[in-house]
Amino acid sequence: MQTKLVSAVVAVLASGAFTGALAHEGLPSDYNFRDDIRPIFAKHCAGCHRPGGAAPMSLLSYSDAVPWANSVKMQVLGEQMPPWLPVDGVGAFRHTRSLTAAEIDILIDWTIGQTPEGEPLTADELRELEPAATEWAMGTPDLVLKAEADVLIGEDDYELEHCLVLPTGMAQARVASAFEVKPGLATIVRRATISLGDSCEGARPLATWLPGQGSVSLAGGSGQELPAGASVAVELLYVKGWEDEGKRLVDRSELGIRFSDSALAVSALRLSASHTFSESVELLAIYPELDPEEPLRIEVVRPGGDAEAILVIEHFSRQWREKYVLAEPLSLPAGTVLRLSQPVAWIDFIESSATTAE
Amino acid sequence: MMSSWFLALVLALPVQQSDETFEVWLCPVHRDEQSVRPGTCPVGGRDLVKRILVSSYSCPMHQHIDEDHEGKCPICNMNLAPMTRELQWFCPDNPEILNAEPGQCPDGSSMHIRSIPMAHGDHNPKHGGVLFMAPNGYNHLEGTLDEEGTFRLYLYNDFTKPIDATPFEVRIDDIPMKPVSGGEYLSAAVGAPTSYPAEHVVHVSFPGAEKDESRFDFIFAESMVTGVGAAETNTLILPEFRIPETADEIVEAIMHRDARLKELIANGVWPDLYIPALEAKDLMLALNAREGDKVSVAAKKLIRAAWLLDVYGDMGNRVEVESAYQLFEDSIQELEAARAN
């Protein structure tokens, strides 16, 4: 094809040819990068979209962000970004990654309105964006587990799931109140699912960790009991960004654990249809184990009450499979039925008698 | 600023090789106003500024992709499309210094060069027809229909300047369209309209690295069907937009915009959808600020729907317009349910 970008055909546009189709002229947005956009990116996107982060590009400097404006527009309007699967308005969870109506509006207005920069960031401000030394968000962990060998992500691997089995070497049982993963190669570690035992298959999930999440804990001062001599299985999901395609990469991620002697150990159940609680419980977390094609709807029916949805996911994505930790424990009286539209989900809970005994 | 002027300010640039640069004077605000010589912007009176442009191939989603030939995007695999970019000179250590021409940095070194995509936004029809932007973000297309049933399709570049229509393979309702006047436009006989709005589905295959076909739905109300050159001027006078006092009045105003959207969609005036859609969005933001959490789920949906109607309204694909409107309708239902409680 001969592309003549600016054709020599001179437009003969004599009349004021103009009809009902009144088009807008793409005037510059009132919002600018420094004052309006960067704070939103810093708050909701920087966990992944920063130099050296899990996402393929940083959004923190103007020159980094602007080329992605169209993509940001479509990803935000399509709700693919920020990645957060539960539908709005049902349940309240920790680590929620979603934007408010006003934030969406500001972002889209800017991407459509010629992406004004505002006052440029100074050289000092830009330097602050350099990847920080990787520290544990939880402070110094009580226990750090690390694989004996590197995980290899070969030239031909684009996406890889790898199961690390890490013996704790613990002489006695303890309650873990927080987990954190420190990625070896942060650009490709997209998810870690931490389970109890020596297999990643069907094992009891203790926690999931996603980039930018820092330390992960349960609500209500509770924790996960690790028995003496236990092993922890960590399933790592690696995804290469387009810049890493065809490269041979290695990772050696670490798992940090905090223990608490006062935390209550949760019980866990694997549910495949519905479950009736014979005791009253405090529900703490939900982990949908599969990625079904159909929407997932989990609801509770209290004795004599109406069904109340507590988690609804319309579209699953394997990459963003995670454990949903309730912002506040949900009290369910004895006789409450928990129903799910799709198998299988795990729940964490504590019996109410355990809390009142405190 | 929504005025109904249309200015035939012609960008009479020589045909460019893809790696050559060319100079142009632009209005700093209305960047579609371009001239080959210095002057003032006919709209706002601002002095035009000189810019050096270059043409290259880029991805509609990833505008930093900058190639000198056709191909595919290494990030998302989409076909690259031609694009006009603006050259900028900068100093890596002094980001506040930006030039439209080469120069020196404070430390005496030469300034670095980069190219940035140019914003475009002139979506005004040139032949009294219906104008859409292609998903590749570069091509613009305008369809006209006359009483005898001749459908004409004009093709434009990213600044809505005419381009040679010959390389485009186009079908209208499965009838192949043929180039006329050396590629000034494509034409096909689709039959004189028997009822209104007259509706035609156009499939365009864009030249590029790989077959890349898009759908455009051209819908003509009776007033839009004309003889060539007889385009009527229709100045749309917009009532002044304001946010009413009470929540109930705001909701009523949103419903009003909803009714208008329905009407525009049915009549195929999709490029205008953004007007009621974005007004409804501003009303909804005001309501959300007033009523808080109660309406925030509905608000979020409506904000997305409104912007999607703006984006897809320009692109003329019925499937996309209808799915965006569906989201709008869902949000209205949620708003009503939330306020009923």
Ligand SMILES: [Zn+2]
């Ligand atoms: Zn791309």
